[in-house]
Amino acid sequence: MSVLSEFKAFAVKGNVVDLAVGVIIGGAFGKIVESLVGDVIMPIVSKIFGGLDFSNYFIPLAGQTATTLVEAKKAGAVLAYGSFITVAINFMILAFIIFMMIKQINRLQSAPAPAPAPAEPPPPAEDIVLLREIRDSLKR
Structure with missing residues (x-):
């Protein structure tokens, strides 16, 4: 097997593609958190202090x-x-958000499947039905 075909088999595995998507989304999410801290949180902290x-x-x-x-x-x-203080605040917010996301994912994955509805009991056997009819006729 050539090196190129081995690399192709490695690159198209689900784990590698998932990792690449995660890195790209993580980079974009980091920019969002950076903007949140720099443009929203730090001005509020600055105003308070x-x-x-x-x-x-x-x-x-x-x-x-x-x-x-x-x-x-x-x-x-x-x-x-x-x-450094600003970057530390960025990290804490990002870590907390990732923690909450993982917590929700774990909760959804471990949620028990709903129990199936109880099955309707099978009809009684023919001899049982016949015996009940005899019993009921004797009671009259």
Whole structure:
């Protein structure tokens, strides 16, 4: 078997295709979470804490005196812990959402199938029916 045919057999397996789809969807979902944190959550946090902007929280390591992170990076090395805080919040939100999705998937997969309706009992045998008729006629 040639290397090309082996690769083709490997690439079209369900697991590889599923993984590729998952990576693509995960990348797009990461962008959504990044926008949620950067455009919705962080402005609210900033408003609550008096207008602070985490993106400009840094410690200059080269002794520079800059007011923004961009200026500080141009001047030398910086420890941008504000960016780290934002990325950590992104991660926590993404991890929580994935946890909730997996929890729901597991709940749906482990849900027991509904019990089938009880079957109608079979009709009594002919001799039983005959004996009941005799009994009923004797009672009269």
